Amino acid sequence: MRVVESLNSALLDLMTCDQRVVLLGEDVLDPYGGAFKVTKGASDRFPDRVWTTPISEGGIVGVANGLAIKGWRPIVEIMFGDFTTLAFDQILNHAAKFAWMYDDQVTVPLVVRTPMGGRRGYGPTHSQSLEKHFCGIPGVAVYAVHQYGSPGTLLREAAARDQPSVFIENKVLYARPVEAVEALPNPPSPDVVILAYGGCVEVAVAAAKLLREEEIAARVVPVTRLWPFPEEEIRLAVGPCRHVLSVEEGAPGWGFAAQCALALVNKGVSFAHIAGPDHPIPSSAAWEADLLPSPQGVFRAVESLLGGAQAI
Amino acid sequence: MRGLAELAAKAGSRDDENAVLGLDLSQAEQFYQQMVLIRYAEERLLDLFSTGALNGTTHTSIGQEANAVGVINALDRSLDTVWSHHRCHGHFIAYSGQVASLFAEVMGRTLGVCRGRGGSQHLCYRNFYSNGIQGGIAPLAVGSALGDRAKGAVTVVFIGDGTTGEGALYESLNMAAVWNVPVLFVLEDNGIAQTTPKELTLAGALDRRAEPFGIRSFAYDGADVMDIHALASDAVRYVRHESRPAWLYIRTERIGPHSKGDDTRSPERIAAARARDPLPILRSRVANAADIESRCMAIVDSAVSLAQQAPIARG
Incomplete structure (x- = not known):
């Protein structure tokens, strides 16, 4: 099963089990089923509860x-x-x-689902990772799915809330196969812990493999609940490890790295972070790949971190 | 200090609400009572602000009472939904009759209709909601009307001429029309947005704003609450029975300032607004106007007193 199918199946189940669940979005009607196919089958099965909408995100x-x-x-x-x-307002x-x-x-009980992220060559206005702008709004939960475990279960969690949620689906993940949580690198005494979310989880996993070849043990901790931020969960996952790297795809500053660092203040941890560029994302595939977090970039950042950074 | 439960019971029992709204009176008396109540309550709010007894801000609808009373009495209060904006006190009182809990809310007291959390422009009571973001309530009204369509309910959303500058309104008109949503947009055109006359910022006709969307329009220029009620009743009947949106345009006048003391209009312009005061128009047709006025003054006095006895909301 791929991530898109896990999400699609959870969505259809939610609509089957609860007559109050309704779906709104642009181009969501079958046979198209949404630009990334997450809503496929919904309008055929529940024609009265699916609205294909005008291009009016705020209005919708x-x-x-x-x-x-x-x-x-x-x-x-x-x-x-x-x-x-x-739709921010x-x-x-x-x-x-x-x-x-x-x-x-x-x-x-509103869920706003949306794809984020680059690596598709869509350029400056179709490649961003804007989730940090929704994190920190009192009352709004922000989720970011990844392919380890059950993407659909996370969507059910968001849909079960009685208050608004923003649900982030990094768009490269849709085609990825769902994998077991056990596939995440989780050595018992890691040299470094890599905190990542969304599409950066697989980048961290690939980096951990490179690091293992150099006999560096890396634990990858995927964060799915971006807000409220799971500080205690982060501290438990880091455990006694003294080196932590955070990886995010969005623009640097006021983001995931800062929140991770806050969770680890005064824990004697050396901390580093990598993020996307501080300018718009280009359409050029090669340039985009240079700018967004990569396994090699994470590898180098870990090497540098283990080489002697200061504790926060 | 009296117990909060006792205060709340005094402020909000169903019988009181009916009496406050004058629902057992003749239609003219009822409408006059509601309009006078709104007027007295808002004048009192301005007084309390000027003496420093109130915090924050308020936007009064003095001069526009006939719109609130005419439209809301065309609704079924238990079934239909009302969305309002920053200038919401008149709409709120005409819908709810909850004068004490309005004062308490504006005063930030626990007896307030939102326990002092929302204040003047963020009210919620049964199916009445207000919010302080221009235009933002328009799609919400489309949503609430869509959500309650199967119940035969309609939603009314009040907007001002200034709100016709917001894009959210046009997205809402489009969706309301394309989905056959039973929502009535009521545009109270007082000709001025805060201090800016509409001629400086708005192009085109406001009374026909919704027509390109295939939305039926109703228009009125005046301050006779009976006329407004008759027209609003026609519009609500159409919206409910046809399950279609409608646009009700009312050319009105704001006699008071935008908020507390920020009126930059000329004395002549304000005098022209006063000449269209809806209260004298109806007063001449109500036999016992003086009795109604004293009753309203007593309701406001009691509401202020109840509100002032309630604890200040915090934490």
Whole structure:
């Protein structure tokens, strides 16, 4: 089973088990089934609960918020994560606030699913990883799926919440086979722990293999819950290891690295991080590959870290 | 200090609500009572701000009461949904009759309708919601109308002329039309957005704004609550029975400032607004207007007193 099938099957199950689950998005109708096929089969099976929408990302999420307040459980697909900026106001100033500011008189069980990430040659406005902009919004949970374990189970977790969630699907993952959690490198006494999420998990796994050839033991810790940030889970996964590297694909600054470092402050850990470029992502495949985190880049960062960085 | 439960019971029992809204009176008396209540409550809010008894801000609808009363009394309060904006007190009172919990909310007291969390422009009570982001409520109204369509319910969303500058509104009109959503957009055009006359910022006609979407339009220029109620009733009936959106345009006047003291209009312009005050228009047709006015003053006095006795919301 591939990641896209795991997500698709979870989505169809959610719609089968709960008549209140509705789906909104652009181009989600069968036979197309969404730009990345996650919604395939939904409109054929549930024609009354799937709306193909105009190109109105803010409007779609707004309509979903209204449906959610009235007891429905909407799942919105935003075709490219880059377009979530158009729905930011509905997430931040509406969905995220209603339960609290209305004194819990309403719930907003909204899931906004969206693909993020590069490596497809789509260029500056279709390749970004913008999830950090949704992390830190009170009331909003942010998830990032990866192929180890069960992607569909994570989607069920997001859909079970009574408050809004943003669900990030790195777009290179859709075609990847789902693998067992046991396939993640997890040596008992690692020399380094690599923290990664989404599409960077497989990069970290490939780097761990390179490192093993150099007799460096690396543990890869995939983070799926980006917000609220699982600080304790991170500390437990790092354990007594004194070298930690965080890997993210988005632009550097105010992101995953900072949150990981905060979780490890005063733990005697030497910490380093790598991220995507601090400029837009080019369309050129070769240039894109140079800029985004790679197994070789992670390998070099670990070598440098083990060579003597300062503890945070 | 009295117990909160007792205060809440006094402020919010169903019988009180019906009496506050005058639901057992003749239609003219009922509408007059609701309009006077809104007027007195908002004038009191401005007084309380000027004496420093209130924090934050408020946006009053003084001069626009007939719109709130005319439209909301065309609805089924237990079935239909209302979305409002920063200038929401009039809509809220006409829907809920909850005067004490409005004052308490604006005062940041635990007796507030959102226990002091939302304040003036973030109210929620049964099927009434308001939020302070221009245009953001429009797609929510489409969603709530879509969500309750099978119940035969309609949603009304109030917007101002200034909100016609927001793109979210046009996305909402499009979706409402293409999906046959029973939502009534009510545009209260008071001709000014904060301090900026609409002529400086808005192109085209506002009364026909929704027509290119195939949305039926209703339009009115005036301040007679009976006219507004009749037109709103037609519009609501159409929306409910045809399961189609509609656009109700009301040319109105804001007599008060945008918020507390930020009125840059000329005295002549404000006088022109006062000349279209909806209260005197109806008062001449209500036999016992003075009784209604004293009743409203007593309701407001009691509401302020109840609100002031409630604990301040924190933590």
